[in-house]
Amino acid sequence: MAKYLYKLGKLAANNSKKIIGGSILILLVIAIIAMNLGSNFSEDMSIPGSESEKALHLIKKEFPSNTSQVQLVFNALENKTLVSEEISNIITDTLKVIKEKDSHIVSVASPLELGNLNKDTNIGYAIVTYNVAADKVSEKSKENIIENIENIRDAGIQTELSGDVSFSEMEIGGITEVIGVVVAFVILAITFISLLAAGLPIITAVIGLAIGIFLIMIGTNYLDITSVSITLAAMLGLAVGIDYALFIMTRFRVQRKEGYSVQESVAIANGTAGSAVVFAGITVIIALLGLSVAKIPFLTMMGLSAALCVLFAIFIAIIVVPAFLGLLGHKVGPDRKNSFISKIIKSDKKQTTPDRWGNFVAKRPWKVAIIGIALLSIIAIPISHMELTLPDNGSKSEETTERRAYDLLTKAYGPGHLSTLIVAAKTSSETTNPQVALSDTIEELSGLSNVKNVSPAIPGPSGELYLISITPETGAADSETKDLVNDIREKAKTLEKSNHIKLMVTGTTAVNIDISQKLSDALPIFALLIIGFSFILLVLVFRSILVPLKAVLGFVLSLGATLGFTVFVIQDGNLIDLFGFPIAYPILSFLPVIVIGILFGLAMDYEVFLVSRMREVYTHTGDARKAVLAGMKDSGGVVTAAGLIMISVFTGFMLAPDPIIKAMGFSLTFGVIFDAFVVRMGIVPAVMIIMGKASWYLPKWLDKLLPNLDIEGESFMKEIERKRN
Incomplete structure (x- = not known):
């Protein structure tokens, strides 16, 4: 050579x-x-063949969707609340303007409409839903939101952005x-x-x-x-x-x-x-x-x-x-x-x-x-206790709006709010009474350690697939959340035998784990x-x-x-x-x-x-x-x-x-x-x-x-x- x-x-x-x-x-x-x-660029970080990926594919097939959402997270400052008529009207009017200026927005919902205010009624979030995937949301659409939320900020309400769409690019x-x-x-x-x-x-x-x-x-x-x-x-x-x-x-x-x-x-x-x-x-x-x-x-x-x-x-x-x-x-x-x-x-x-x-x-x-x-x-x-995770908004700089939104949501609803697990429950011909089986399943899952709450099962169009949301007590990067995912999968083995329902854990947190x-x-x-x-x-x-x-x-x-x-x-x-x-x-x-x-x-x-x-x-x-x-x-x-x-x-x-x-x-x-x-x-x-x-x-x-x-x-x-x- x-x-x-x-x-x-x-x-x-x-x-x-x-x-x-x-x-x-x-x-x-x-x-x-x-x-x-x-x-x-694609931000898809998944593993083909993993349980979480299989479950995600199954859910997308049952619940086809080509939408994305942006969360507008509000924090009322100076002893104000989001339920006051003045602030509520500003938020509602701003959301209407945002929707009117963008044909890709299919719906907007205020915190009062969603009923998601925290205990002190000073933190909540609105949702803006687009009819395109997150990576297809244009810069013009993003600018529409950024420009209009200044009205809310001028009223003394801290307003940050989160959700599927990224506003702080690398x-x-x-x-x-x-x-x-x-x-x-x-x-x-x-x-x-x-x-x-x-x-x-x-x-x-x-x-x-x-x-x-x-x-x-x-x-x-x-x-x-x-x-x-x-x-x-x-x-x-x-x-x-x-x-x-x-x-x-x-x-x-x-x-x-x-x-x-x-x-x-x-x-x-x-x-x-x-x-x-x-x-x-x-x-x-x-x-x-x-x-x-x-x-x-x-x-x-x-x-x-x-x-x-x-x-x-x-x-x-x-x-x-x-x-x-x-x-x-x-x-x-x-x-x-x-x-x-x-x-x-x-x-x-x-x-x-x-x-x-x-x-x-x-x-x-x-x-x-x-x-x-x-x-x-x-x-x-220190390598002996190394823990691995994928990044989320909690690891970003405080200068980014996503990180500030993450902190507000964690403060209002706890760290588990941003690490929700989705369980796909699939029935079979052997499931004699699906509703009873699902009720027993939810009860069993609620009894697991580190579970804050379990949502009712949402049925899919086929009537065979149901979605169950589990909110942990801990955040996505905590080892306790990883343990919960493993516990659910272990519990799924016994529940499949007893209730004839197959459970698969997915969601962003489970995929990252x-x-x-x-x-x-x-x-x-x-x-x-x-x-x-x-x-x-x-x-x-x-x-x-x-x-x-x-x-x-x-x-x-x-x-x-x-x-x-x-x-x-x-x-x-x-x-x-x-x-x-x-x-x-x-x-x-x-x-x-x-x-x-x-x-x-x-x-x-x-x-x-x-x-x-x-x-x-x-x-x-x-x-x-x-x-x-x-x-x-x-x-x-x-x-x-x-x-x-x-x-x-x-x-x-x-x-x-x-x-x-x-x-x-x-x-x-x-x-x-x-x-x-x-x-x-x-x-x-x-x-x-x-x-x-x-x-x-x-x-x-x-x-x-x-x-x-x-x-x-x-x-x-x-x-x-x-x-x-």
Whole structure:
């Protein structure tokens, strides 16, 4: 592969303008297509085949409906009540205006008409019903409600919005993400001591990311892709795009320093660092595709979307980056440094930093290894009580109207009001007296723990299916609610035998519980597959048994610490004000799987770029200690810069207001901190110093069987050196 990438790099360097122009043209064409088609994201998070999904399908078949609702939640302030004639008239008149201005609204109902006022009559909600599904409600319809409820607010009534229709959309590409990119630019400027060189990785990463994002937007018109997917893809695509360009540019500058021409330096960089980029990128892609192991459609599409952006990051890194270097190589080489940056940073000091750290680790390997392992093990402890859930309005920022509506409804009716369970009761020919059987069933369900109330059964048109609503005492994310769902399902087994009625639990809360359980069950399998895959892959790359084993154990340590710290902050509520989380909340059900997949890929990136240099030196010298020090000196700086860039990009997303984006950014930020700086720059070299030559042991019989991947490009480098001499 290295030889082909070498030739590709030379081709790109010699045809710079054509390739750069072609990539921009491709981007423009895809962008135009995406803009014309628009996007159609699906927020369906379901598991085909689960009990809750089967019940939901059965209910939709019995009670066909293509409507959606918006709840207008009112809170009378300053000792006022919603039953006063003045306030009641304002609400009623406003609802009439809202209905008159929108032909898609089929009905409106005030709190007094619905009879849903709380005990103090100061909180209640109106319902606006549309004749279209929630995702089909137009922005104009939303604006109609937002504009008209100002009349109610002006009267001193707090008015918030909830229901099927979302009014607080997820924002992508805000100021916080820009801050992350700016910080990445500063890190690159310090690394290359050049403003031009610092800008190239960002420009090329944005080109690759833009192509990937526009393709995802096009894909939303044909596939069920959630809005979270594009966030994850943007987060990862931008980070790896910058890092991959950094790796190739760093090697390019090394070759220029050694006296090679621009074109030859580009080709060598593409054949050596480019090989490592391709290998590292493929591991990330495979890990993301591995998300399909859970067999959950929305999670599979998240993995595919992110993998697409990583794929284009690879293409841009090995095709467009060499083209830019071929065009501007004379201006970004080590002999051309920005005078402003050079005055601030001395390049000779920068080069010695990794060597000093390497010597520090080499002199105290046992202490560094023990402290690093102990630190990560302690941080990982909270993972033992991790709870998983899907997000709801209760996890959103207090700045959103949905979160304020959630708080008002919880205050007025209790947390269980927003976690109602729907039980589909289906009779059969063996059910001799359905009404008596249903009455007994409701009585049995009412006697379960954590049940606040059970509604009468609502019959369907067929006369065989009935709907029973159960309101728990606790909220949707509470473990007691999950226990209630399990209790109902256990009770259903006995009731089916005694009353000949089949009960199936569904509703948003039950669906979320099923998804979380499915992901929790898939987590160990996915982790084992990733760990096993990484071990085999690293054996092929490094031709060693202990180096891959050490790398895998290091990944397990950083993963445990990442999830443990995530639980400590987000779920347990420690330091949530420091990191800007609105409330302590269980972990996103799909977050651990995503973290495992992405962190694995990034960990392999750092492992390959750090240890491949060690192997190269060990192969030539046979000195294990010297190999570790050389790897730390030559690759430590670029791994440090790459880690800092990842952190800056992920931190930009962590600062976003949306809780889903924030949680993903938070976990990945600290995942990189733990893996890049504690494991790869601390524990890995320390353990390799301790193991010495044993690190590189590989049975001879296995050595003969394994193919030589040659990601360091030794084969063509020997030919180049021979021709040069």
